[in-house]
Amino acid sequence: MRHVIYVMVFAIIMLSVPQSIKADESSSLHTWKNLNHTSDQILQLVKQEDFEEAKQLLDYFSVSFLEVDFQEEGITMSALRTVTSSFEKAVEAVTATDMALDQRIFTVTGFRLAVDALSSEHHPLWLHSEQSVMNSLEAMKKAISEQEVQAFQHRFNEFLRHYEMIRPALFIDLDPQQLQRVDSQIQFLERIRNGNLDEAKVASHLVVMEEEWIHLYQRVKEDTADPSLWWVMISIGGMITMSLSYVGYRKYKAEKQKVRAKE
Numbered sequence: 565m566r567h568v569i570y571v572m573v574f575a576i577i578m579l580s581v582p583q584s585i586k587a588d589e590s591s592s593l594h595t596w597k598n599l600n601h602t603s604d605q606i607l608q609l610v611k612q613e614d615f616e617e618a619k620q621l622l623d624y625f626s627v628s629f630l631e632v633d634f635q636e637e638g639i640t641m642s643a644l645r646t647v648t649s650s651f652e653k654a655v656e657a658v659t660a661t662d663m664a665l666d667q668r669i670f671t672v673t674g675f676r677l678a679v680d681a682l683s684s685e686h687h688p689l690w691l692h693s694e695q696s697v698m699n700s701l702e703a704m705k706k707a708i709s710e711q712e713v714q715a716f717q718h719r720f721n722e723f724l725r726h727y728e729m730i731r732p733a734l735f736i737d738l739d740p741q742q743l744q745r746v747d748s749q750i751q752f753l754e755r756i757r758n759g760n761l762d763e764a765k766v767a768s769h770l771v772v773m774e775e776e777w778i779h780l781y782q783r784v785k786e787d788t789a790d791p792s793l794w795w796v797m798i799s800i801g802g803m804i805t806m807s808l809s810y811v812g813y814r815k816y817k818a819e820k821q822k823v824r825a826k827e
Contacts, residue, residue: 596683599628603679610658610672613665618658618672626651639682643736647682650675650732674729681733686788690733694781696726701774708766716766720757724750737784746780749773 602625609618629651634644654675657668680689700723707716727750734743753769756762 595628595632599625599632600680600683602628603676606654606658607669607672607676610668615658615668619655622651622655622658643682646732646735647675647678650678670725670729674732677730678732678736681736684788687785688733688737688788690730690737691781691784691788693726693730697723697730697777698774700726701770701777705767705770705774708763708770711763713761713763716761717757720753724754737788738780742780742783746776749776 602621606618606621606625609615609621629647632639654672657663657671660668677688677690700719703719704716704723707713707719734746738746749769749772753766753773756765756769
């Protein structure tokens with residue numbers, strides 16, 4: 565009986581979704597999945613130093629990307645410009661004759677993360693940068709507390725490099741106000757690190773930056789959590805409730821029959 569009820573409820577839900585909408589969503593998901601896969605292949609080819617093949621895939625990506633209906637997908641002009649700029653930098657990294665391999669990889673990784681941020685609704689890839697970013701901030705705090713100015717400058721340069729890599733994805737995923745705060749904090753640290761370094765001011769500012777980045781990652785994780793997980797939890801909860809109600813009803817009915825038998 566319960567199995568029949570569950571099947572009927574599921575059938576009603578599925579029938580309530582227009583087939584045309586499901587078909588459009590399926591086509592859109594396929595397109596973005598293909599673009600994501602292509603950008604990942606480009607990055608892997610760059611790591612393998614196969615720049616010619618990577619350039620061919622970049623050309624293929626360009627054609628495929630232009631086939632997307634940006635207005636239908638709700639892509640803003642600022643997000644489109646960000647991906648376009650990342651794409652152009654990736655092309656430059658692949659075709660340059662004198663760029664170091666690690667810089668090529670960083671640049672193309674930025675492009676890869678931007679494409680993913682534009683296409684992924686849940687848990688974008690750039691979130692995996694959390695450990696490296698937080699470790700860089702912690703290393704800067706340690707260096708400045710030990711008055712190791714040169715070590716601090718080196719760690720800060722590393723942090724800036726990582727930030728440059730993930731910033732296009734952040735531009736797509738973050739609220740403008742939050743991104744502006746992050747940019748302002750980094751620019752302020754760049755100003756005060758030059759000349760006579762005020763170590764107390766730097767240490768204090770690093771604490772502010774660390775809190776901002778902790779909040780940033782936490783907020784994006786919460787905002788991009790897969791809503792299907794909530795649906796699963798609600799569905800399971802509903803099934804448990806129905807099961808308990810059914811068992812309770814059967815038990816009540818059995819007890820009632822026993823009372824009648826005694827009478």
